[in-house]
Amino acid sequence: MKVTPARRQYLQIKSQYPDAILLYQVGDFYETFDEDARIAARELQIVLTARNYGEERVPLAGIPMHALENYVGKLIQRGYKVAICDQVGEVGHGVVDRAVTRILTAGTLSEPNLLPARQNNYLVAIASSRQQTGLAVVDVSTGEFSVTWFAPAELPAALEAELQRLAPSECLVAEGTSRDAYRFPSQTVTITPCPPHFFDVEAARARLCRHFGVQSLDAYGCAGAPQAIAAAGAIIAYLEKMNTALLSLLTGLHSYQTTSYMVLDAHTQRNLDILQGSRSGTTQGSLLGVLDRTLTPMGARYLRRMLTQPLLDLTLLNARLESVEELYESPALRSRIAACLQGLGDLERCAGRVRQGTATLREVQGLRNYLEVIPRLRELLQGCQSPLLQEIASELDDCPQVRDLIARALVSEGQTDDGAEHGRLIRAGFHPELDALIASIRDSRLWMARLEPQERERTGIKSLKVGYNKVFGYYIEVSKANRHLVPPDYERRQTLTNAERYITPELKEHEARILNAEERIEELERSIYADVLRQLGLSYGQIMTTASAVARIDALLSLAEVAAHYGYVRPVLEQGHVLDIVGGRHPVVERSLDGDVFIPNDTHLDGDEGERILLLTGPNMAGKSTYLRQVALITLLAQIGSFVPARSARIGLVDRIFTRVGAEDDIASGKSTFMLEMEETAAILHHATRHSLIVLDEIGRGTSTYDGLAIARAVVEHLHSVIGARTLFATHYHELAAMANELPHLRVYTMAISESEEGEIVFLHRVTPGCIGRSYGVHVARLAGMPPSIIRRAQEVLKALEVGQHAPGQVAGVALVTGALPISAAAKAEPSLSGANGHRSDSESEGQTGAVAERRTTAAASTQGQGLALTYAWQSEEGRRLASLLEQQEADDALLDQIDICAITPLDALNLLFLMQRQRHRQRKAL
Structure with missing residues (x-):
């Protein structure tokens, strides 16, 4: 197929940038062709048309030059790379020379209109080896260029935390790297595979030295970090390919260690809503939004x-x-x-x-x-x-040198001197040649202005006019009725319906002078302006x-x-392990109360001699999570150098804040809520130090009661006796409160409530010493708008559980047994609420005491006749001993007196109380 020269030029340029949308300048438009045109028409909602190039009909879509930034921004937001192909040659006969002048990607934008003004636009590169992972970061719009690196033991948590902090728009990785190799805070980040030689350490070192004009990288603090060098070198190579002009902004390289700052892992940054509200997805509802x-x-x-x-x-x-x-x-x-x-x-x-x-x-x-x-x-x-x-x-x-040069060289915005009149950039008096050209134009235009009255007087044609248009230039127009008065030196240029247009040798000479001068002025001003920018750039x-x-x-x-x-106050900071906050408030929540008063709370922890762990119990919706986050945020604010929302605060410096709050599945990774909870908790236990602040909310809730309680207790014991960090631990396992008798640095607190005689409760949102043994879940369900029938049934079930009501013929087991309660008519009519064989479904029983009790009931039934000491999986010798005694004597006060409270676990005590209650119930029936 025959191809035209213009089409051949386009195809040759496009072949060099197959992965980019090529915007191809044609006059005052940027055109796209072929598949690029179809993409542009779809993404930008512009018209898709077609044009014949020789024997070929080519799809075509174009945008005006003045709207380039707007359309480019839309394409980049949708994940496309855009190559700008400009006309670089003189427009004349034949095909105009064109070349790609820059390639725009999500991480290489420097145009203010395409960037969020109040946050950085980061391009990052990651280089990895078995010994080290390097991370390089650049914002080409501000010239910020930094590197850091991580040891294998720090991964993946440290890298994930830094990516969460930076929120890059584009990431460079070596070809063949899976997108899932690194966890990014947003799925919209552009992952750009780069050739392996971009990341070659020695090539990258040479590239950086050449860019900065140095012999070694010792002065930049990263000479001994090969993967950091590889990542930084990859960024330089990428910018050389995309837009070399951006390299001039990178005047230095800053090396830093994330451990030089308080460590906030990715979960903590999200859980505390530091930069982004979890509900809004913006700064609204975040700490940043408040500050x-x-x-x-x-x-x-x-x-x-x-x-x-x-x-x-x-x-x-x-x-x-x-x-x-x-x-x-x-x-x-x-x-x-x-x-x-x-x-x-x-x-x-x-x-x-x-x-x-x-x-x-x-x-x-x-x-x-x-x-x-x-x-x-x-x-x-x-x-x-x-x-x-x-x-x-x-x-x-x-x-002053910058201000002076701008004042001397450039026309001020809105200026009305000759420069502004002619749309000029350069101020009069700055450049002699430019001044002479402008004076020449001014003289010729003055001559033009005098020409019309002179010619009217010379010819006697009162309606004679001097005019100009872009096609024919300057002319003298005479009506056809006055053609007989036209002098012989007039040369006809154009014939109209009612008039004739003429030129004269003098008119032609002045026209040529004006046009030549204007062309030279435009060329000269571009050159002068570029030189002014170069001088300012110094x-x-x-x-x-x-x-x-x-x-x-x-x-x-x-x-x-x-x-x-x-109403914030200055905190007192010190090197110790104290955390003493009086009248603390949650900085974000208190701003969202719409006129309501936020209830302040105190916090007193001392990692040295006093309370090291604050175990917080209390009803759901009483404010436990708010209180936990409040303490973490006050500590964070203090260590950025801010005043804090409290009456007073004394805080020993914290090296890391860890949070495990909230619940969410990671369906994409096939991980349940409980698995994520355990992974996050494990990371905390591995990386926390005595100087850390740990905030844990409802550890163990994602599994069965006994498993969850066991894990929660083990975690608390480890934090108390091994790590020794200041810890706030909220739990619905009220049995953990007994640990205060065993662990000297643990204290139990609860969220206070007020309960009326009618059973109505009011959450006071106040942290007080002690433990409340109820979760008030039914009350919360009512507040959440549960149907009244469900609330009534829940109250029936709860009452039965609390008083130990059992169905006739019930087998041995603890009080919380699914089969021990009469089934309501509604439940019988809806078999979908139960699993096969009358057991609860997994989703219903997971994390509930009833599921464990059900398994224990089955175990008890299978071991009937073996004695109480063997019927239950007693956790303590004291539980087993008391069970044996219960077989030999009545459940009376004498037996109660023999219980060693310090030697029995909460779960064994619960089972023992049930057995004693059952024995007394049978004794009463026998009478």
């Missing part, structure tokens, strides 16, 4: 980093707290600083656009306006007492230092504003 009162985009991004990288250095923390306190105590100072920050835009990304040479005139003038605010901000901070605020002031550079490092300082003061001001507005 973020920042006034600049870079301040918002810095606050996010503060929240996910709490400090462990007491000196740095006290410096932050001191600065927040000074701002907190001076509303006037906060107001003046806020006025300055409101005049600042995104210095980081604006500077990056300048450095790349892609900034618009508006962006450059914006940069100048931002820098003009800096002297006033610096003056305010220099007057502060806090060393940190004074340090920030010293880093604020208003870059101050990129200074501008970025200033931007970083602005981000820090913005974040600190936000913390001070929140503290003043919501």
